[in-house]
Amino acid sequence: MSAAGWFIVLLALVGANLPFLNQRVFGVVPLRAARKSAWIRIGELIVLYFIVGALGFMLEARAGNRFEQGWQFYAITFSLFIVFAFPGFTFQYLVKRR
Template identity: 60%
Template sequence: MSQTASVWVVLLVALVAANLPFFNDRLFGVVPLPTNAKSLAVRLAELVVLYFLAGGIGLLFERRAGQVAAQGWEFYAVTGSLFIVLAFPGFTWRYLMKHRH
């Protein structure tokens, strides 16, 4: 896979991972919870775990392409902010739109 394709795959994985907590009521989309509704705190905790999972996939692609570059706090601040921005469609759908039940 080319480096350009790797970048697009990581961005697609990040987009799906950022919205996953908001589009279902299961933990990580797999584990059913005893209550039918997830709280916002659980969704945000899922978001943090999925951020690191998507970052790990990006790290695997980077390792396969060559030497892994050292990252400072600035990198994590920017990518964390990007991940939150990618989660905006799911957050909007879950909390800001009216749904008929």
């Protein structure tokens, strides 16, 4: 696997956990509420999936061998993105804080 491939995997891991590790939208925009709702986190997760996917397509096109993908590719990569989000989800919702 090339360096660009590992970069996309690392970027997907960071992007999948970003909605769960802070109380700001996309890590930048503060909210009035003390905590983000789960719906905002899900929306962020979906948007970040498309951002990481677009960067992956740009790197693939830059390498010169862009391939057409079917619905199976998107179903698998979105599922993998959700799996990558598990550490952040666990930290946000399952770890008890005193």
